[in-house]
Amino acid sequence: MSRLVSRREFLASSAAAAGSLALSTPVRPAAAADKEQRLYHISLAEWSLHKSIFGEKLDHLDFAKVAREEFGIDAVEYVNQFFKDKAQDKAYLADMRQRAEDHGVNSLLIMIDGEGRLGDPDDGKRAEAIENHKKWVEAAAELRCHSIRVNAASGGSYADQLAYAADGLYRLALFAEQHRLAVIVENHGGLSSNGEWLAGVMRRVDHPHCGTLPDFGNFRISEDEWYDVYLGVEELMPYAKAVSAKSYNFDEDRPLVTYRERDGMAPLEIDYGKMMKIVVDSGYRGHVGIEYEGDKLDEHAGILKTKALLEQVHDELTA
Numbered sequence: 001m002s003r004l005v006s007r008r009e010f011l012a013s014s015a016a017a018a019g020s021l022a023l024s025t026p027v028r029p030a031a032a033a034d035k036e037q038r039l040y041h042i043s044l045a046e047w048s049l050h051k052s053i054f055g056e057k058l059d060h061l062d063f064a065k066v067a068r069e070e071f072g073i074d075a076v077e078y079v080n081q082f083f084k085d086k087a088q089d090k091a092y093l094a095d096m097r098q099r100a101e102d103h104g105v106n107s108l109l110i111m112i113d114g115e116g117r118l119g120d121p122d123d124g125k126r127a128e129a130i131e132n133h134k135k136w137v138e139a140a141a142e143l144r145c146h147s148i149r150v151n152a153a154s155g156g157s158y159a160d161q162l163a164y165a166a167d168g169l170y171r172l173a174l175f176a177e178q179h180r181l182a183v184i185v186e187n188h189g190g191l192s193s194n195g196e197w198l199a200g201v202m203r204r205v206d207h208p209h210c211g212t213l214p215d216f217g218n219f220r221i222s223e224d225e226w227y228d229v230y231l232g233v234e235e236l237m238p239y240a241k242a243v244s245a246k247s248y249n250f251d252e253d254r255p256l257v258t259y260r261e262r263d264g265m266a267p268l269e270i271d272y273g274k275m276m277k278i279v280v281d282s283g284y285r286g287h288v289g290i291e292y293e294g295d296k297l298d299e300h301a302g303i304l305k306t307k308a309l310l311e312q313v314h315d316e317l318t319a
Contacts, residue, residue: 039280039317042310043075043108043287045244046082048303053082064100064107071303075106077242077289078143080136081113087135093142100143108287109147109184109213109242112136118172119154119165126168130175137176137183147182147241149213152192152201161191166204173210184241186213187232193221195232202239212239214279215291216270217246229270230278237282246270247306248294276313 044067052058058066060082067073078096086092100107115136116129133150140148152169154161173183191197202212214236219227237243247270279288288310292302 118168195235211241215244
């Protein structure tokens with residue numbers, strides 16, 4: 001039988017965490033420094049430019065510069081795939097940090113993929129995944145990020161996956177706490193795209209250094225099963241330390257709506273006005289990251305279109 005952290009261990013460590021909470025990463029990282037009292041701030045997820053980076057039209061090291069100079073955005077979210085072998089290269093990370101600072105850009109988080117399943121049913125593989133992620137916690141600390149974004153992939157029954165994922169996340173959060181960082185989980189396929197399940201994982205973990213990154217579009221549970229996007233975001237927002245404004249293609253007649261084709265199914269519509277009201281009503285006042293994945297506009301135009309959409313919605317919600 002898999003060895004999970006006991007409830008007694010959970011409670012003991014949570015009590016210790018609560019005692020150090022005043023020194024830890026705040027749940028709403030941008031709120032304390034918010035002089036303008038904006039409802040939310042806009043950041044740029046590096047995946048929005050993945051075609052340019054993979055196509056060698058953009059150097060990863062120039063991402064922060066491009067975010068500031070081409071898009072007027074002063075906060076970024078990195079993707080580990082673009083500097084996979086540099087997690088422990090302190091000179092490279094120092095260069096990344098300095099370039100961002102030189103352009104007045106705030107490094108928020110690193111999105112981590114390909115390091116194993118934190119909810120793997122096998123004890124050994126789950127422990128290995130936890131160890132694999134630790135170097136990215138340390139890298140994020142070098143970059144002065146507030147979090148790493150991880151996945152909660154697992155296997156087994158609904159209840160078993162909840163227990164395994166909570167165990168892996170909790171143990172990684174204990175390590176992240178030492179670096180004053182958070183471990184945040186994105187709805188990213190499988191049961192993690194079930195808002196109720198992932199919220200249940202958060203309640204099970206019950207640690208201030210573990211939270212969520214609700215993504216507007218990643219609610220596909222399986223080949224033909226989708227979770228309600230609005231319900232999912234609403235369920236995940238109480239634990240959110242970041243938000244991903246996924247965008248695809250745009251309906252010019254309804255500028256508050258983006259959509260994508262569900263692989264031959266009816267279009268998935270995301271009403272940004274409705275979605276951002278859910279985000280704001282939750283009390284969240286942090287960054288909302290642009291993550292453009294459309295194919296009708298190029299990456300540059302898609303990012304600008306999404307930014308304009310978020311700015312328009314902000315003005316309407318403020319009014």
